[in-house]
Amino acid sequence: MKLTNRSKVVSNKKMTLSESLYIPAILKGMQITMRHAVKTLAKGSSTVQYPEQERPRAKIWRGMHVLKRDEEGRERCTACGLCAVACPAEAITMVAAERTKDEKNLYREEKYAEIYEINMLRCIFCGMCEDACPKSAIYLTDRLVNAESNRGSFIFGKDHLVEKIDDRIDVSDRQTELQRKLMK
Numbered sequence: 001m002k003l004t005n006r007s008k009v010v011s012n013k014k015m016t017l018s019e020s021l022y023i024p025a026i027l028k029g030m031q032i033t034m035r036h037a038v039k040t041l042a043k044g045s046s047t048v049q050y051p052e053q054e055r056p057r058a059k060i061w062r063g064m065h066v067l068k069r070d071e072e073g074r075e076r077c078t079a080c081g082l083c084a085v086a087c088p089a090e091a092i093t094m095v096a097a098e099r100t101k102d103e104k105n106l107y108r109e110e111k112y113a114e115i116y117e118i119n120m121l122r123c124i125f126c127g128m129c130e131d132a133c134p135k136s137a138i139y140l141t142d143r144l145v146n147a148e149s150n151r152g153s154f155i156f157g158k159d160h161l162v163e164k165i166d167d168r169i170d171v172s173d174r175q176t177e178l179q180r181k182l183m184k
């Protein structure tokens with residue numbers, strides 16, 4: 001069945017001498033390269049001097065994760081593991097623990113993540129963990145993952161991921177209306 005008119009019939013005709021030398025094709029390629037080089041020169045350099053300079057990012061840009069706290073400062077994550085199951089890169093691992101009576105002010109649910117880690121070298125920033133979370137606990141943010149010189153430093157634990165009590169991260173641009181209501 002033909003879905004579009006874009007398909008081309010492949011021709012098996014013999015190449016001419018100039019075609020077999022590839023000279024016209026090379027010249028055509030160089031012409032395109034030169035045209036772009038001249039355009040770029042006329043426009044001025046578009047190189048961004050990262051990390052001193054950063055490109056503006058969209059509000060819903062998918063960068064480093066945050067594990068959210070609720071309005072009382074308790075960790076929202078209940079270590080259900082749905083984010084880990086949804087993760088196509090198998091980048092998330094966690095160890096669950098039971099909340100004690102004295103920890104009610106620390107963790108929102110009876111179960112919490114004692115250890116929660118994301119391997120940032122595996123992560124493809126797809127956002128599936130965010131979509132899978134039933135507790136609005138994990139979100140991707142517009143923060144960048146910094147460059148590191150050894151692989152072990154890319155395993156981000158709760159010290160990197162849980163938001164600071166006095167430095168909350170606004171994720172409202174990433175939430176649906178329903179999520180915003182549930183967060184309250």
Ligand code: SF4
Nearest residue numbers: 087123124126127129
């Ligand atoms: S953003 Fe995607 S790849 Fe990264 S941890 Fe979440 S689900 Fe896994």
Ligand code: SF4
Nearest residue numbers: 077078080081083133
């Ligand atoms: S972040 Fe969400 S989905 Fe992942 S374990 Fe915690 S509550 Fe479950």
